Amino acid sequence: MQEHIVIIGNGISGVTAARHIRKMSDKKITIVSAETDYFFSRTALMYIYMGHMKFEHTQPYENWFWKKNRIELKKGYVKQIETKTKTLHFAEGDILQYDKLIIATGSKPNKFGWPGQDFDGVMGMYHKQDLENLEKYAPNNKICKHAVIVGGGLIGIELAEMLNSRNIPVTFLVREDSFWNGVLPSGESEMINRHIKNHHIDLRLSTNLKEIKADENSKVKSVIIQETGEEILCDVVGLTAGVSPNINFLKDSEIETGRGVKVNRFLETNITDVYAIGDCAEQHEAIGNRRPIEAVWYTGRMMGETVAQTICGNKIEYKPGYWFNSAKFLDIEYQTYGWVFGERGRPEYEKHFHWKHKDDTKCITVAYHKDTNKFLGINTFGIRMRHETFDTWLTEERDVDYVMNHLSDANFDPEFYSHFEVEILSSYNKQFQTV
Amino acid sequence: MSLAKPDAIDITNKQKIALALGIVGLFIMALALFNTNFPDVGLFLTLALGLISIGTIIYSREAYLSKLEGIKNDGVWFKSISSRGVWGWIVGVILTAFYIVLYFFPKHLGLGTNGTENTGLISLFDPLSNLLSGRPASQWFVYGTLYTIAILAFGYKFIVKYRHNRYQQIRTVSVMFFQLAFAFLIPEFMYVMNNDLPYYDLKSIWPLNYYIFDQWSVKAFLSNGTIGLSLLLFGIISIFVITPILTYKFGKRWYCSWVCGCGGLAETAGDSFRQLSSKKLSAWKLERWLIHAVLVFSVVMTTAMVYTYLGYSKNDFWLTRGLFISLIIGFLTLIFTGVMFFKRKELGKDAKMGAIGFFATIALLLIMHFTSTIDHLFYIKGSALRSAYGLYIGSIFSGVIGTGFYPILGSRAWCRFGCPMAAILGFQQRLFSKFRITTNGGQCISCGNCSTYCEMGIDVRAYAQKGENIVRSSCVGCGICSAVCPRGVLKLENDSMEGRINPTEVLLGNDIDLMDLVNKK
Numbered sequence: 001m002q003e004h005i006v007i008i009g010n011g012i013s014g015v016t017a018a019r020h021i022r023k024m025s026d027k028k029i030t031i032v033s034a035e036t037d038y039f040f041s042r043t044a045l046m047y048i049y050m051g052h053m054k055f056e057h058t059q060p061y062e063n064w065f066w067k068k069n070r071i072e073l074k075k076g077y078v079k080q081i082e083t084k085t086k087t088l089h090f091a092e093g094d095i096l097q098y099d100k101l102i103i104a105t106g107s108k109p110n111k112f113g114w115p116g117q118d119f120d121g122v123m124g125m126y127h128k129q130d131l132e133n134l135e136k137y138a139p140n141n142k143i144c145k146h147a148v149i150v151g152g153g154l155i156g157i158e159l160a161e162m163l164n165s166r167n168i169p170v171t172f173l174v175r176e177d178s179f180w181n182g183v184l185p186s187g188e189s190e191m192i193n194r195h196i197k198n199h200h201i202d203l204r205l206s207t208n209l210k211e212i213k214a215d216e217n218s219k220v221k222s223v224i225i226q227e228t229g230e231e232i233l234c235d236v237v238g239l240t241a242g243v244s245p246n247i248n249f250l251k252d253s254e255i256e257t258g259r260g261v262k263v264n265r266f267l268e269t270n271i272t273d274v275y276a277i278g279d280c281a282e283q284h285e286a287i288g289n290r291r292p293i294e295a296v297w298y299t300g301r302m303m304g305e306t307v308a309q310t311i312c313g314n315k316i317e318y319k320p321g322y323w324f325n326s327a328k329f330l331d332i333e334y335q336t337y338g339w340v341f342g343e344r345g346r347p348e349y350e351k352h353f354h355w356k357h358k359d360d361t362k363c364i365t366v367a368y369h370k371d372t373n374k375f376l377g378i379n380t381f382g383i384r385m386r387h388e389t390f391d392t393w394l395t396e397e398r399d400v401d402y403v404m405n406h407l408s409d410a411n412f413d414p415e416f417y418s419h420f421e422v423e424i425l426s427s428y429n430k431q432f433q434t435v
Numbered sequence: 436m437s438l439a440k441p442d443a444i445d446i447t448n449k450q451k452i453a454l455a456l457g458i459v460g461l462f463i464m465a466l467a468l469f470n471t472n473f474p475d476v477g478l479f480l481t482l483a484l485g486l487i488s489i490g491t492i493i494y495s496r497e498a499y500l501s502k503l504e505g506i507k508n509d510g511v512w513f514k515s516i517s518s519r520g521v522w523g524w525i526v527g528v529i530l531t532a533f534y535i536v537l538y539f540f541p542k543h544l545g546l547g548t549n550g551t552e553n554t555g556l557i558s559l560f561d562p563l564s565n566l567l568s569g570r571p572a573s574q575w576f577v578y579g580t581l582y583t584i585a586i587l588a589f590g591y592k593f594i595v596k597y598r599h600n601r602y603q604q605i606r607t608v609s610v611m612f613f614q615l616a617f618a619f620l621i622p623e624f625m626y627v628m629n630n631d632l633p634y635y636d637l638k639s640i641w642p643l644n645y646y647i648f649d650q651w652s653v654k655a656f657l658s659n660g661t662i663g664l665s666l667l668l669f670g671i672i673s674i675f676v677i678t679p680i681l682t683y684k685f686g687k688r689w690y691c692s693w694v695c696g697c698g699g700l701a702e703t704a705g706d707s708f709r710q711l712s713s714k715k716l717s718a719w720k721l722e723r724w725l726i727h728a729v730l731v732f733s734v735v736m737t738t739a740m741v742y743t744y745l746g747y748s749k750n751d752f753w754l755t756r757g758l759f760i761s762l763i764i765g766f767l768t769l770i771f772t773g774v775m776f777f778k779r780k781e782l783g784k785d786a787k788m789g790a791i792g793f794f795a796t797i798a799l800l801l802i803m804h805f806t807s808t809i810d811h812l813f814y815i816k817g818s819a820l821r822s823a824y825g826l827y828i829g830s831i832f833s834g835v836i837g838t839g840f841y842p843i844l845g846s847r848a849w850c851r852f853g854c855p856m857a858a859i860l861g862f863q864q865r866l867f868s869k870f871r872i873t874t875n876g877g878q879c880i881s882c883g884n885c886s887t888y889c890e891m892g893i894d895v896r897a898y899a900q901k902g903e904n905i906v907r908s909s910c911v912g913c914g915i916c917s918a919v920c921p922r923g924v925l926k927l928e929n930d931s932m933e934g935r936i937n938p939t940e941v942l943l944g945n946d947i948d949l950m951d952l953v954n955k956k
């Protein structure tokens with residue numbers, strides 16, 4: 001009998017692991033999910049609501065792919081894991097035996113115990129079911145005359161863009177005094193504030209939610225703001241104040257959990273033959289500047305690539321390379337390579353050079369070490385940059401002068417776009433008086 | 436068929452007015468079609484074309500300029516017209532019907548036969564045709580005018596839609612220019628200068644221009660002195676010199692989405708339908724068989740066409756049938772062995788396909804040579820064969836299916852499944868070109884926008900999410916995948932041949948040792 005690998009979760013991390021295990025071995029593979037029959041791209045949820053794509057377009061593999069690669073799919077919710085007998089118990093009543101188990105159950109939206117957070121019309125934006133819920137409560141601006149979004153992160157702004165695409169007026173409550181400035185340096189964060197407002201989204205900074213009120217059918221009717229006591233009438237409330245690991249079902253198991261499933265550098269849990277990857281995994285100790293829980297697409301994929309090696313006998317540590325990420329704030333694309341910190345948590349040695357285009361939709365921030373001038377990382381808005389080039393520069397430990405003088409090598413914008421490297425360099429030289 | 440969510444996105448009042456203007460323009464044409472006698476034909480023609488253009492312009496300004504710059508695909512899959520809904524089917528049926536009438540029953544459009552005057556729709560276009568070339572309109576003139584108007588008006592729409600993207604704007608100006616100047620105006624002027632020359636759209640290259648080597652065409656060129664001879668030579672140079680050089684430097688996009696008229700229409704009027712192309716693996720398989728079959732067919736047919744008017748004896752003309760066939764076979768063999776020898780690796784699994792295509796062509800040519808008589812090829816009369824070939828490529832595929840089915844099969848069905856030119860350019864692009872779409876390391880989030888909006892049905896995401904460059908013979912380099920990608924993952928570029936095709940297993944961003952280990956192979 002072939003060893004049976006069971007993966008809970010058909011997101012990017014679980015599916016990547018399955019694909020790589022299949023490439024390297026003949027093991028029996030089963031992917032379990034309670035959400036959808038087939039893998040889809042969570043990052044594309046917004047485009048379905050906006051009408052850019054249909055759900056089927058968000059599925060990276062055609063339906064025959066799984067059978068052809070002998071990856072079994074099981075739809076069901078795992079209620080309990082019995083690690084002694086290596087058995088999964090499903091909410092539907094059936095069971096499944098595994099030889100090795102990979103937990104890749106992703107995240108769930110945070111709810112901070114706000115009064116009224118469970119009323120109808122209040123929703124997160126994570127699972128496909130959330131999208132269906134939104135379609136139900138906000139199909140157009142006649143049924144949903146106004147929406148309130150609570151929490152200014154990447155998912156919050158996506159939700160704002162979604163509602164905007166159907167001409168539903170949005171009030172966007174953000175706890176911080178500038179959008180996402182826990183992560184972004186102030187120049188960038190402020191540019192995004194203005195961009196949000198240019199889209200006629202009612203951005204409220206330094207504003208907290210006090211409670212959510214409902215009508216007699218327990219359907220949301222308004223929210224109350226903490227600071228001013230103002231009541232904002234609305235038909236939908238989106239809760240997008242971050243996510244946390246989706247691991248409640250592990251409570252009674254012997255698998256060690258903290259905020260997420262605790263894993264070592266080999267992505268192993270405290271129980272032999274049980275691994276955890278993706279959004280739900282929590283490193284005992286953070287790797288470099290990374291957070292112990294990394295809830296992004298790319299890290300999920302990398303953990304999947306890594307754990308597959310270990311499971312197929314080539315035991316290997318999870319050793320992610322240089323940090324990178326990207327996002328899109330309405331019409332402005334954002335990419336980052338290496339580390340650039342916002343005001344919060346910025347190491348004392350990290351200094352920034354910031355340049356912004358006069359049209360207020362493009363800017364870059366370059367971080368460097370104040371003593372050694374070593375290049376630490378870059379944030380770019382409205383200008384595409386080449387991942388490979390920055391990866392090389394970080395490996396070669398280039399200094400900031402070198403990077404600034406060679407910025408055009410890293411440009412990844414489409415052909416015929418205006419280039420700003422000359423302007424950026426002269427602004428850099430002016431600021432630092434280097435010749 | 437569904438109206439999906441018809442109420443999700445409304446059009447504004449201004450757009451309704453614009454729509455009404457356009458419809459009035461079309462209505463004037465419909466009246467002409469039913470033989471309404473206009474007091475001043477020129478005025479009504481101007482009115483019809485003007486209203487359609489102005490309607491399109493106002494509509495698109497309202498749709499795009501009222502919003503900030505950026506990707507404008509909101510509601511594409513909710514609108515009936517762009518999601519194979521009721522309107523999509525209605526428009527598809529109307530367009531198809533128009534093509535059928537145009538190709539097979541032009542007299543219903545009012546074409547005067549045997550010297551009688553035009554009536555109906557065609558007569559509406561007489562004033563413009565008289566103005567340009569001093570002769571009454573034909574059904575082709577009507578079609579050419581409408582075609583050009585469509586490219587210009589919808590080209591404008593496209594430019595406004597992509598006002599943040601210079602690549603899109605410049606190439607659209609390019610197709611608009613080539614259509615207006617090369618396909619529409621210059622041939623008319625050439626007629627005025629010398630009315631014995633065959634209609635020649637300089638940018639239309641064999642095998643797209645399937646009749647250039649036809650007997651009447653070659654005769655007409657040759658009987659027109661230096662000008663005719665140079666045009667014919669230009670046609671030959673286009674195929675053997677200009678095309679390979681430009682494709683080597685820029686990929687087939689220089690033609691397919693910068694110059695070509697079919698491509699021009701697909702990119703402008705067809706833009707609303709690009710997302711309808713099938714991305715299934717099965718569609719790709721079909722595509723590869725069809726397009727290569729078409730290529731074999733058009734090589735054989737073109738050879739056959741020339742063959743029919745060559746003789747057997749050296750005394751009539753130095754190029755005899757036997758010599759001609761030998762030259763063609765020699766040339767094809769040279770290319771085939773060269774590719775198999777130098778490009779075997781890049782060809783990969785497609786080597787088999789290439790071999791089948793090659794041997795099929797050679798076999799057909801030999802069969803033709805040894806079974807032909809003076810005026811029969813493949814046991815069919817030469818002239819019948821020629822017109823059948825013209826009918827097949829010119830009308831049924833490129834017109835009726837290619838354009839009529841826009842709202843059903845997407846805007847590039849012809850380019851993808853039927854165009855022999857695309858096959859040749861694609862072959863060059865795949866093996867002898869610096870063009871590729873570079874994937875930006877590990878940045879892809881598999882969202883699927885690129886694949887959805889690829890009009891050629893290429894599953895771009897399948898490459899991007901593996902960190903692999905896109906090197907596909909069918910890619911026309913429209914650049915839309917790169918434009919719609921929300922993470923800046925794709926860049927069309929011309930770079931060195933080395934590392935152009937780069938399959939990877941583990942993406943950039945992960946452990947360097949692991950990447951080395953797994954990607955080496």
Ligand SMILES: Cc1cc2nc3c(=O)[nH]c(=O)nc-3n(C[C@H](O)[C@H](O)[C@H](O)COP(=O)(O)OP(=O)(O)OC[C@H]3O[C@@H](n4cnc5c(N)ncnc54)[C@H](O)[C@@H]3O)c2cc1C
Nearest residue numbers: 009011012013033034035077078105106278279295296297
């Ligand atoms: C709207 C949105 C936009 C995003 N955009 C980006 C982006 O642009 N870039 C980026 O890097 N990241 C983005 N993310 C984050 C990214 O999507 C996640 O990091 C990634 O999907 C996590 O993958 P995963 O495989 O760990 O888990 P998931 O994709 O969450 O998959 C876990 C699956 O397991 C199932 N499951 C959970 N528990 C059980 C159980 N007990 N039994 C059975 N099945 C179970 C879940 O239903 C789910 O289907 C976005 C997230 C959202 C919600």
Ligand code: SF4
Nearest residue numbers: 879880882883885920
């Ligand atoms: S559009 Fe971009 S991010 Fe989305 S699948 Fe394509 S390449 Fe990846």
Ligand code: SF4
Nearest residue numbers: 889910911913914916
């Ligand atoms: S791959 Fe991209 S550039 Fe090529 S045809 Fe498709 S959308 Fe256009």
